[in-house]
Amino acid sequence: MEIAKANLEVFAATLLELARQDSDLLVVTSDSRGSAKLASFAKAAPGQIVEVGIAEQNLVGVAAGLAAAGKNVFAVSPACFLTARSLEQIKNDLCYSDRPVTAVGISSGVSYGALGTTHHSLHDYAVLRAIHNIVIVAPADNFETREAVQAAARSTKPVYLRFGKKPMPHLPRVDSGFELGKASLIREGIDLTFLACGETVAPAYEAAELLAREGIHCRVLSVHTIKPLDQAAIWQAATETGRLITVEEHSVNGGLGEACASLLLQEGIPCRFKIVGFPDDHTVTGNQEEIFRHYGIDGTRLAMTARQLSEKQ
Amino acid sequence: MLTESDLQRKSVQYRKELLRLIKGCGSGHTGGDLSCLDILNVLYNRILRVSPETCKSPDRDYYIQSKGHCAEALFVVLADKGFFPKKDLETLNRYGSHYIGHPTRGVNGVEQNTGALGHGLAVAGGIALAGKMDRKDYRVFTLLGDGELAEGSNWEAAMMAAHYRLDNLVAIVDRNGLQITGSTEDVCQLAPLDEKFEAFGFAVQRCNGNDVGELVRALDTVPFRPGKPSLVLAKTRKGKGISFMENVAKWHHGVPNDDEFSRAMAELEAAEAALA
Numbered sequence: 001m002e003i004a005k006a007n008l009e010v011f012a013a014t015l016l017e018l019a020r021q022d023s024d025l026l027v028v029t030s031d032s033r034g035s036a037k038l039a040s041f042a043k044a045a046p047g048q049i050v051e052v053g054i055a056e057q058n059l060v061g062v063a064a065g066l067a068a069a070g071k072n073v074f075a076v077s078p079a080c081f082l083t084a085r086s087l088e089q090i091k092n093d094l095c096y097s098d099r100p101v102t103a104v105g106i107s108s109g110v111s112y113g114a115l116g117t118t119h120h121s122l123h124d125y126a127v128l129r130a131i132h133n134i135v136i137v138a139p140a141d142n143f144e145t146r147e148a149v150q151a152a153a154r155s156t157k158p159v160y161l162r163f164g165k166k167p168m169p170h171l172p173r174v175d176s177g178f179e180l181g182k183a184s185l186i187r188e189g190i191d192l193t194f195l196a197c198g199e200t201v202a203p204a205y206e207a208a209e210l211l212a213r214e215g216i217h218c219r220v221l222s223v224h225t226i227k228p229l230d231q232a233a234i235w236q237a238a239t240e241t242g243r244l245i246t247v248e249e250h251s252v253n254g255g256l257g258e259a260c261a262s263l264l265l266q267e268g269i270p271c272r273f274k275i276v277g278f279p280d281d282h283t284v285t286g287n288q289e290e291i292f293r294h295y296g297i298d299g300t301r302l303a304m305t306a307r308q309l310s311e312k313q
Numbered sequence: 314m315l316t317e318s319d320l321q322r323k324s325v326q327y328r329k330e331l332l333r334l335i336k337g338c339g340s341g342h343t344g345g346d347l348s349c350l351d352i353l354n355v356l357y358n359r360i361l362r363v364s365p366e367t368c369k370s371p372d373r374d375y376y377i378q379s380k381g382h383c384a385e386a387l388f389v390v391l392a393d394k395g396f397f398p399k400k401d402l403e404t405l406n407r408y409g410s411h412y413i414g415h416p417t418r419g420v421n422g423v424e425q426n427t428g429a430l431g432h433g434l435a436v437a438g439g440i441a442l443a444g445k446m447d448r449k450d451y452r453v454f455t456l457l458g459d460g461e462l463a464e465g466s467n468w469e470a471a472m473m474a475a476h477y478r479l480d481n482l483v484a485i486v487d488r489n490g491l492q493i494t495g496s497t498e499d500v501c502q503l504a505p506l507d508e509k510f511e512a513f514g515f516a517v518q519r520c521n522g523n524d525v526g527e528l529v530r531a532l533d534t535v536p537f538r539p540g541k542p543s544l545v546l547a548k549t550r551k552g553k554g555i556s557f558m559e560n561v562a563k564w565h566h567g568v569p570n571d572d573e574f575s576r577a578m579a580e581l582e583a584a585e586a587a588l589a
Binding site for chain 1: 371375417418424425426427428429431432434435436437438439440441442443444446447465466469470472473476
């Protein structure tokens with residue numbers, strides 16, 4: 001697959017396009033413009049960026065206030081801080097108070113690699129899923145990133161956008177459109193479905209390609225919107241392929257996998273099912289690629305997991 | 314415009330309505346409600362450029378109640394100003410009501426859902442910043458409890474307000490000196506608050522927060538310094554207006570029994586007669 005840009009770069013470029021069309025669009029940063037690739041935005045639209053310093057609680061509170069006064073606000077900070085230190089502001093100032101701010105968690109998951117657990121966000125889907133009135137989105141590639149940023153700017157409710165920082169491949173896709181809350185079909189298949197989100201869609205796709213050579217045809221869905229979940233696509237995948245593997249750069253507790261499991265169990269849809277993510281343990285050290293490999297999130301290991309699930313009776 | 318005497322009478326009326334409300338529903342933050350009621354009275358009857366007709370206007374003054382637990386005091390004043398019918402307050406804390414123990418935007422006139430402490434100043438700062446960006450002349454007022462100033466988020470917001478020279482932002486501290494555990498100075502020393510806020514870049518004025526005249530004179534002159542956010546350090550008494558509730562920590566969220574309610578109302582009747 002052709003490697004394109006980091007989703008963060010596409011986010012920043014898309015935001016600048018939107019800012020040029022809407023003078024009420026503001027981006028608020030917490031000493032995070034560099035890591036968010038927003039330095040060019042700051043140069044091109046200095047009147048539309050607000051810096052609050054390293055103060056994530058204030059970042060979200062101020063964003064809520066700006067939105068209360070009619071601004072279309074993107075509050076940008078590393079996902080690890082944004083969804084932990086300022087979680088109460090997200091819950092109360094945005095979600096409970098119904099302020100349609102887009103909270104952008106950058107360098108998410110284990111993007112920061114060897115910087116360690118302080119800088120990892122493997123909890124954000126779980127905590128935000130339990131808060132009413134927020135859309136949770138983890139785009140898989142540059143296309144989904146651009147579409148998601150545009151959709152967030154139009155949203156009338158709070159949105160959480162989650163971006164990693166490594167360059168991502170352009171994923172082929174069966175569906176050409178993009179809609180929040182509707183999973184994107186990346187690859188068709190009848191034997192098994194990978195339900196992945198964010199930067200784990202690419203390795204799921206690689207696994208599907210490897211398995212195709214062995215005659216195992218996997219469907220790949222980019223479940224870019226973790227909440228609200230595309231229930232219909234998941235039911236359909238379970239009933240049509242009978243085997244599901246969820247893949248996420250997140251704890252196995254409370255993320256995409258458990259959301260899918262809950263849905264299928266409550267609807268009484270039987271299928272073979274495996275959650276691939278981060279176990280409830282101290283995270284291994286290393287760079288993102290090494291950490292992914294350690295937890296089985298690469299094409300080879302996901303293919304192995306798929307074979308095991310296919311063989312299991 | 315209400316005169317100082319009118320405002321004094323209003324304060325007594327509000328206290329009577331507040332106690333009836335708290336007694337009726339069996340819960341409320343009585344002590345803090347009573348300490349901040351004169352501030353709310355002066356804000357809504359003399360200072361704020363907002364009314365039921367203009368409360369959605371982009372040019373209105375904003376009020377954010379950071380000490381959200383004193384919602385009952387706010388509701389009494391908003392009802393009196395006609396933001397909603399007074400009879401709506403009969404549903405306070407009832408199943409399905411918007412009128413609950415903290416302000417929510419489901420109540421007409423409430424700008425932001427509050428209740429968790431340390432949130433109001435940042436939100437108010439955001440609104441004030443938008444006002445500066447849009448060259449609007451609205452002001453943003455926020456009422457902070459003194460106990461809540463232990464929340465670090467206030468100081469993040471204070472730094473930002475000074476950094477952006479938000480002289481359209483006015484923070485009022487209800488400095489009653491008590492929190493649920495006891496004296497604010499015993500729990501974790503807050504003093505000297507005036508020097509702290511000055512060091513953070515605010516222009517500070519002290520006043521008696523239970524004296525409507527002093528409050529009017531302070532709030533009428535905001536901003537205290539061009540280019541600086543204003544802070545009114547309003548010295549108040551928790552439980553103000555009811556002798557046996559004043560400065561007693563147990564009235565933080567105490568509800569009067571029948572005897573205490575009768576005695577409190579008698580004191581307020583006497584205060585009203587003295588002002589007639």
